[in-house]
Amino acid sequence: MDTVLSKGVFSHFGLLEVQARNRLIRPQQSSRVKELKAEVAALKIKREQLKAEIQTHKTLQKLRLSVDKQSIDKEVEEMEEEFADTELLKLMAKHSHIKDLIYAHHLLGGYNIIKTNNDKAVCVSLATAYEGFYLDTYNLEIDLRSVLRISHHNIPPFIPLNSLAEQSNIQTDVKAFLELLSLHLNAYAGRKQQLKLVKEQFKSVEVMESNTLCTLLVLMFTASTKRTPVLCTLDYSDHTKSLPTRVLFECEDSDLPNSPEWKEHCSLLMETPVHKALMILRNVGDII
């Protein structure tokens, strides 16, 4: 009171005015501060979350290495002190271990087997691959009731599914049937892939004839001596192989196919996949 009186009423009013103005401005600023404080809190929670995830991942890695070496119980004993959730973590490690093994089976085994819900049929997925490239996947559904029967499939008609089934006694040995079917499908995929590579990599080689099963291939290439065109017929009569069983050269110059060089080329084409054989022939300068 003394201060007010000593400084005067007007200066007091001035002070009150400043205070009032501040009250108007401060609410906006303090809500900004509130906002920022909330953001800080949220970021801190995220940080703790990430740290926990990283730690959990490290633990899971250790557990996985143990599961894979089948010594998980020892590892868990050592961990007992550190974590409250060891049982759960152990289960998580097991889950990921099994999931990875199933994935590996798909990559290596070539057959994926899924039983349908009512257990009355199985869906089999057959993978095909050639020289590192995974190619088409074929599916079939096999009815498991009293008589085994193929109910649905997407296998091309030129693969004799029914005769293969009979040949391998599908009723008593499904595995043998799938093995045989896989052999045929993979050989077909291999021949098809070779033809694709020939078309892509050798513009100077003309594909005169080929069939859907890729068991017959007629190519025209140019021999570098006298630039003679040579017609080459590749016969793949063994449908489980992706190498030809017969190679024939035809040429206007009837001596050429009988020359020792071209007899060697004949053997080469019998023993090496056609795209690789053509590459060799081109590299040694025998064809253009």
Added chain:
Amino acid sequence: MNKENSEDVKVLEAQIERLREELVELERQKQNNYKDMTFSFTGEMQNALSFVCGQTQGRRKEVVMSQLEEEVNKMEEGLRRQTQMNGINLDSCITKTLQRSENKCIQQLCISGHCSEQEFQVEFQLSEEKQGDSSVRTVSDLNIVMDTTDHQSFKNFMSGAKENNDLLLFFRTLRTYLERCNDRCRTFQHFQKKYPSVVSLPGGCRSEVMSLSHPQLPGLVMFIHWLVDVSKEGKVTSKMDLLTKIPERALQLFPSQALSGTTEAFQSLLRILGPEAAVESVIGAISLSEDT
């Protein structure tokens, strides 16, 4: 008052900046760890992960565990079925992610297991690239580790498969090859049990040779050589040969055309009777001489 507040704001903004940087660093660390050993956190695994990291979302541990356990049991059954179908037992599969972008993912896999007691380990790079609607999967840098000391003919095929990255072909062929070797072993053991005085397996049942001899005529030995051959392309074929080992002196005293034609004769027997019956009749022939 203003000054205080603006200072507060500055302090808080600086703190936020630091926290954001920290989060970026932690995220980077997390991604790097994932690359070392890749896990997939989806479905029940994601729930379990959130739970372990403190985000319980009001659920009890027992519930999280039992749901995860149910999934694990289903997967175990699927794995058993897959193992039975593929004829291969896998022990471990570790995945590292080398590169991951929107369209391309390159992983390194190390898989170990055994097939018919034959242990193996394969390591390769798997690249998956999106091309239009579909994706292209490729295997490269294939390395196979397997003890082939007992399997010379398989060794050549194996090095070809490695070079060509023919992963599927390798396993298809391995399965068939080992099955034929097992057939051979079982057949050899069967004959040895049945005719212990005539049949012996000098190299064990896993070898290629079964020897036939007469207990009273030690010099007369015949060998059944059963070769399981693998072509470069992975075709498995069985070849059987009958070889005779007769002392020079005996041949001089008893020149016999019958002996020289043995090999061809055996091949005809094989064609007519099949492998087991053919071997059985050869054994019969050797034992019979005891009576005469």
